[in-house]
């Protein structure tokens with residue numbers, strides 16, 4: 173292409189791109205970047221008198237000196253990682269089954285079954301779990317009726333229940349990217365693996381997983397972020413003892429009207445999620461660009 | 466190196482029968498080609514041999530052992546897939562080494578075998594590339610290399626040339642033939658292209674709708690097709706067919722009435738109960754000629770003329786509506802619409818009954834029966 177035409181066309185194309193991208197850029201600026209900049213600014217000030225603030229790290233220092241805060245912070249991170257790993261471990265075989273073993277109608281039906289729970293709101297879904305699991309709930313009553321236990325059993329308000337709830341809520345977000353990436357894996361690649369002397373384990377390890385890596389990474393990122401930022405599930409299923417970090421943020425903002433401290437917590441959560449995602453990508457040797465392909 | 470035996474192999478997908486009892490013997494070092502139209506079950510049969518499909522009925526034996534339920538890894542077989550099935554995340558070297566790595570071959574031997582195969586296939590310079598950075602022909606060679614390094618008893622090829630362009634296809638075909646001479650291993654090769662089958666095979670297996678129509682050497686199938694299907698499938702351009710009526714039968718001789726109303730005596734063994742019935746007469750285009758002598762003659766009008774340089778194909782419509790193809794020399798000046806009459810030897814004829822089975826031909830001069 174000649175220089176003249178390329179610059180002329182280049183300008184036209186560039187203008188078009190800018191125009192097309194404007195709504196997206198505005199959205200990013202107004203709804204994502206501005207609030208976070210504001211969050212950062214608010215978190216870095218301390219109230220010294222009515223409507224009087226000065227710059228300080230007091231909010232961050234408060235976070236580190238109060239064990240409850242950073243314990244909750246670490247606990248939330250660890251639980252979220254566990255929930256992500258569990259979701260992957262359960263979601264991978266399910267996705268493989270849907271993408272590679274089911275054929276025709278059965279495949280769509282199974283895929284829809286993963287989707288159906290998401291037709292009701294998260295709140296309703298979580299209440300469903302509560303109806304099943306609480307002391308006077310369905311499972312407890314059934315166990316008593318069957319004579320397996322003497323008194324009512326409380327299955328809510330413990331970590332296992334929180335974990336089950338989190339995995340359940342996240343499953344779809346793992347299965348969708350995994351099914352789509354496994355669908356794109358040519359069957360003959362798997363067959364060639366067996367033909368070359370592989371067994372189920374080696375074929376999965378050397379062929380299926382490397383191919384599925386972008387899907388695994390994107391599923392894990394989405395599930396991890398959603399879990400980390402989840403408020404409803406840990407609170408309803410875990411009750412007062414859930415110790416979820418979003419709950420701390422909520423308390424600071426809403427109960428205690430301490431926006432400075434709430435902002436600092438919010439910012440710390442952002443740092444946490446970015447850090448863990450970054451480490452995850454490094455460990456799996458993926459780039460963010462791979463995961464959205 | 467291995468003998469392979471298929472005994473009444475059947476395959477069904479649910480209620481659909483795909484293979485209806487296939488019998489076959491493959492000897493050590495033989496190049497066997499499965500040929501047939503698309504959907505006749507060639508790939509299914511190959512995949513059964515590879516161990517990628519379950520057998521519905523019958524037995525598969527390698528070196529005398531029944532291997533019906535053995536996994537692919539225990540059969541000593543290597544398959545080259547139609548789509549090549551190379552691993553995009555591995556280099557050419559790693560692709561070729563993959564099978565050996567799974568077999569826990571020691572490093573030095575693995576390296577030697579991979580480099581040897583790479584040399585044979587002229588892939589030495591490409592070992593560090595990813596499959597995405599290779600041309601179609603190179604990918605094909607990597608796929609073959611991946612099979613060679615494992616030194617299998619039997620190589621299986623599923624339409625390996627179908628993704629290549631015409632020139633490369635001929636070249637690769639020759640390379641595969643050379644490879645077979647060099648390795649002297651047993652090869653089973655699937656194709657829908659009868660020219661590939663004719664040029665490569667020691668033994669051709671013609672499949673049609675899940676049945677073996679005929680097994681034989683290329684020349685055997687060309688000169689002595691047992692069914693009308695084989696006669697029409699092998700040879701290019703395809704054999705000409707027309708309906709004739711049997712008027713008289715003597716031992717070793719049959720008199721038929723041709724479309725033009727003339728009678729001809731042909732050297733076939735036909736039973737008397739066929740007198741008065743219609744049968745099908747087949748003659749290959751290359752055995753008919755405008756300036757030939759012969760007991761058989763047809764007259765018709767030229768509909769299409771195809772000039773290929775060295776020869777000209779004439780598509781001729783006979784009086785009874787049947788169409789036949791004639792091959793004339795390249796300098797032939799015949800135009801569309803011209804009336805032509807062609808002749809052929811009675812010994813060049815093939816005769817098929819109503820069920821498409823060939824009648825036994827006696828008296829076969831060398832020209833129409835040359836075998837290797």
Ligand SMILES: Nc1ncnc2c1ncn2[C@@H]1O[C@H](COP(=O)(O)OP(=O)(O)O)[C@@H](O)[C@H]1O
Nearest residue numbers: 478481483501502503504505506507508509510
């Ligand atoms: N997995 C399958 N399920 C159902 N039918 C199949 C399956 N694979 C192949 N077939 C059917 O079996 C027949 C033979 O297929 P195939 O062996 O691939 O034919 P070819 O390789 O000769 O073209 C076809 O009619 C095809 O539709």
Ligand SMILES: [Mg+2]
Nearest residue numbers: 507508509624
């Ligand atoms: Mg096929």
